[in-house]
Amino acid sequence: MSMIAAFYGGKSILITGATGFLGKVLMEKLFRTSPDLKVIYILVRPKAGQTLQQRVFQILNSKLFEKVKEVCPNVHEKIRAIYADLSQNDFAISKEDMQELLSCTNIIFHCAATVRFDDTLRHAVQLNVTATRQLLLMASQMPKLEAFIHISTAYSNCNLKHIDEVIYPCPVEPKKIIDSLEWLDDAIIEEIAPKLIRDWPNIYTYTKALGEMVVQQESRNLNIAIIRPSIVGATWQEPFPGWVDNINGPNGLIIAAGKGFLRALKATPKAVADLIPVDTVVNLMLAVGWYTAVHRPKSMLVYHCTSGNLNPCNWHKMGVQVLATFEKIPLERAFRRPYANFTSNNFTSQYWNAVSHRAPAIIYDCYLRLTGRKPRMTKVMNQILRTASMLEYFINRSWEWSTYNTEMLMSELSPEDQRVSIAPT
Numbered sequence: 001m002s003m004i005a006a007f008y009g010g011k012s013i014l015i016t017g018a019t020g021f022l023g024k025v026l027m028e029k030l031f032r033t034s035p036d037l038k039v040i041y042i043l044v045r046p047k048a049g050q051t052l053q054q055r056v057f058q059i060l061n062s063k064l065f066e067k068v069k070e071v072c073p074n075v076h077e078k079i080r081a082i083y084a085d086l087s088q089n090d091f092a093i094s095k096e097d098m099q100e101l102l103s104c105t106n107i108i109f110h111c112a113a114t115v116r117f118d119d120t121l122r123h124a125v126q127l128n129v130t131a132t133r134q135l136l137l138m139a140s141q142m143p144k145l146e147a148f149i150h151i152s153t154a155y156s157n158c159n160l161k162h163i164d165e166v167i168y169p170c171p172v173e174p175k176k177i178i179d180s181l182e183w184l185d186d187a188i189i190e191e192i193a194p195k196l197i198r199d200w201p202n203i204y205t206y207t208k209a210l211g212e213m214v215v216q217q218e219s220r221n222l223n224i225a226i227i228r229p230s231i232v233g234a235t236w237q238e239p240f241p242g243w244v245d246n247i248n249g250p251n252g253l254i255i256a257a258g259k260g261f262l263r264a265l266k267a268t269p270k271a272v273a274d275l276i277p278v279d280t281v282v283n284l285m286l287a288v289g290w291y292t293a294v295h296r297p298k299s300m301l302v303y304h305c306t307s308g309n310l311n312p313c314n315w316h317k318m319g320v321q322v323l324a325t326f327e328k329i330p331l332e333r334a335f336r337r338p339y340a341n342f343t344s345n346n347f348t349s350q351y352w353n354a355v356s357h358r359a360p361a362i363i364y365d366c367y368l369r370l371t372g373r374k375p376r377m378t379k380v381m382n383q384i385l386r387t388a389s390m391l392e393y394f395i396n397r398s399w400e401w402s403t404y405n406t407e408m409l410m411s412e413l414s415p416e417d418q419r420v421s422i423a424p425t
């Protein structure tokens, strides 16, 4: 029997961001491997016209949860959706719900965040920094809390080349930023944002770094660990290979390439493509939760969840694999046959954008107009090129992440847990 799975039996677990990509896979694995857990509290907001209950119903009835329903038929009784908006004071949680959370929670997995690269500084700080501080404050009032697991990103220090499993200080204290956002107006905030983020490539990575500092500063006597995954991709094995439900990270561009829209990308072919499957990240999260609660390390540990040092793949190799897969399994109704070129040269990239992306889109829109239909290709293409330019920073550089803590944890696991757990092969 897995020691980790047994550990979660009977526990009350609080998950933020449970409706997100990582959160859903985490919940699935917990219910499937520890069906005797007591309850999973999830902090959810209504969204896109759906109530909390409708959102939970949709998740539990998705393909991802098919196996769970076999192993844990009463799963809907073990999930307790609590109305919460993490950008509000006290998360807008009712008094009764707050009381229940404070008195019952054993483990917290804090996954919620805004992951948009171009979010406003105000909103990103609210979500990635202030909400983390607020959750830590709640955690400090939970008498039964055994571990608080904070999900950050391997790119929170992407302004460095070699990154250790430590917290690097940001030049401006998070508290100063939180305080100043209270009285500065939006226009001024957006003006000072580039000066604050300095050599971070975007608001997202910068606010995730601030979030880590807050965790360190507000940790009090809590038993905390931080996990930093790199680029999280589709499931590798569990509950079945290839599950993904968003267009973040590489997903959107892979679809655009498969559909024949995207045929060239400004990327450095030899740069390391540090992707990590989402089920591997979840396995590490569960192992870290167990280790932090049971072994109570003296200081807060940071764990890198990356693939580049163990099993490096570069963007060229990745591109070849992606194209080979589309040869075997083509996407439906593709615009053109998939083909793509990685170039690190600015001029060549501009040339390909004009010739291979914008021009065909304009021609196709003319055709749509002439046949009485609504033109849409230029809009789609602009969207793809905008996304590609936002991701450029990450596909033209390589980073080295040390993984001593992750390796140490692996060696602490039972042979059974090692077998089902973390290391990508």
Ligand SMILES: CCCCCCCCCCCCCCCCCCCCCCCCCC(=O)SCCNC(=O)CCNC(=O)[C@H](O)C(C)(C)COP(=O)(O)OP(=O)(O)OC[C@H]1O[C@@H](n2cnc3c(N)ncnc32)[C@H](O)[C@@H]1OP(=O)(O)O
Binding pocket: 115, 116, 117, 118, 153, 154, 155, 230, 231, 232, 245, 246, 247, 248, 249, 250, 253, 254, 257, 316, 318, 319, 320, 322, 323, 339, 340, 341, 342, 383, 386, 387, 390, 391, 394, 395
């Ligand atoms: C031989 C040679 C071979 C060569 C061969 C080559 C082969 C070819 C191969 C090619 C493959 C290789 C590729 C490799 C690239 C890898 C890059 C990886 C880098 C990853 C770095 C990650 C580092 C950090 C990792 C982290 O730490 S984690 C977080 C990562 N964070 C992100 O990845 C967010 C990024 N994105 C945004 O920041 C925003 O997306 C933004 C971009 C600003 C746009 O923003 P905007 O233009 O506003 O557009 P959206 O609103 O987003 O959406 C627009 C529309 O799509 C809709 N839509 C949005 N969602 C969804 C959704 N779910 N489901 C359905 N629809 C959706 C939405 O409804 C809207 O539709 P509409 O309403 O217009 O009809």
Ligand SMILES: NC(=O)C1=CN([C@@H]2O[C@H](COP(=O)(O)OP(=O)(O)OC[C@H]3O[C@@H](n4cnc5c(N)ncnc54)[C@H](OP(=O)(O)O)[C@@H]3O)[C@@H](O)[C@H]2O)C=CC1
Binding pocket: 016, 017, 018, 019, 020, 021, 022, 023, 043, 044, 045, 047, 084, 085, 086, 087, 110, 111, 112, 113, 114, 115, 127, 151, 152, 153, 154, 208, 228, 229, 230, 231, 232, 233, 246, 248, 249
């Ligand atoms: N995906 C990746 O490649 C990587 C992700 N990470 C980290 O992993 C974590 C999870 O990311 P991922 O699952 O991909 O992100 P998603 O965008 O898929 O999920 C974000 C989650 O946060 C919730 N959330 C956002 N704003 C609020 C709010 N105001 N109130 C309540 N909940 C809110 C979302 O809820 P809702 O559904 O209501 O929007 C959603 O459940 C993040 O901390 C991210 O930084 C780290 C490295 C890579």
